[in-house]
Amino acid sequence: SQTIHQWPATLVQPVGSPLSLECTVEGTSNPNLYWYRQAAGRGLQLLFYSVGIGQISSEVPQNLSASRPQDRQFILSSKKLLLSDSGFYLCAWMSGIGYTFGSGTRLTVV
Amino acid sequence: TQLLEQSPQFLSIQEGENLTVYCNSSSVFSSLQWYRQEPGEGPVLLVTVVTGGEVKKLKRLTFQFGDARKDSSLHITAAQPGDTGLYLCAGGNTGNQFYFGTGTSLTVIP
Numbered sequence: 001s002q003t004i005h006q007w008p009a010t011l012v013q014p015v016g017s018p019l020s021l022e023c024t025v026e027g028t029s030n031p032n033l034y035w036y037r038q039a040a041g042r043g044l045q046l047l048f049y050s051v052g053i054g055q056i057s058s059e060v061p062q063n064l065s066a067s068r069p070q071d072r073q074f075i076l077s078s079k080k081l082l083l084s085d086s087g088f089y090l091c092a093w094m095s096g097i098g099y100t101f102g103s104g105t106r107l108t109v110v
Numbered sequence: 111t112q113l114l115e116q117s118p119q120f121l122s123i124q125e126g127e128n129l130t131v132y133c134n135s136s137s138v139f140s141s142l143q144w145y146r147q148e149p150g151e152g153p154v155l156l157v158t159v160v161t162g163g164e165v166k167k168l169k170r171l172t173f174q175f176g177d178a179r180k181d182s183s184l185h186i187t188a189a190q191p192g193d194t195g196l197y198l199c200a201g202g203n204t205g206n207q208f209y210f211g212t213g214t215s216l217t218v219i220p
Binding site: 034036041042043044045046049090092094097098099100101102103104106 | 114116143145150151152153154155158196198200207208209210211212213215
């Protein structure tokens with residue numbers, strides 16, 4: 001069966017520090033992978049998606065970047081975090097019927 | 111970005127009551143999905159509807175896709191505390207991504 005792993009679950013980082021969130025998928029090959037950000041109790045904003053190794057599409061200009069170094073690995077990064085980068089970050093892959101999401105990372109920038 | 115507005119934004123009801131959540135857009139979608147999300151977790155897919163006018167039932171939950179494929183509703187009969195959560199609709203087309211609605215936070219009071 002397909003599973004998606006995302007870590008860490010929570011993260012507190014100072015302003016100006018770097019960020020690296022990792023997401024890996026098991027049980028499928030060549031998945032479409034996504035990074036979303038969610039404000040508290042609200043909908044999801046698409047940040048990046050990838051249809052293959054090295055292929056990244058960005059939806060909104062921001063302080064973040066993404067990379068896909070391996071087929072089943074998707075990484076969200078920042079060189080210098082801003083206070084506005086705080087939020088709940090979700091990784092997902094798209095199967096034929098819908099998204100399967102990771103358990104999320106709660107990022108607080110202080 | 112294709113905007114999907116959900117209403118109401120917040121809903122608090124007593125156990126046993128019925129409720130309806132709406133998802134509206136000015137855009138046409140080829141398919142629409144509903145997800146439920148619990149605090150600190152990723153959203154979980156409930157249903158996908160693809161045909162205008164389609165109705166799907168999942169136990170006490172009834173999902174309907176509008177005839178024009180611009181809107182959808184979720185009706186819950188005899189709500190239970192376990193139905194508590196954030197309900198999200200998401201509309202998609204021929205691309206590799208879905209656009210999420212603004213979310214409805216449901217609390218069912220025992």
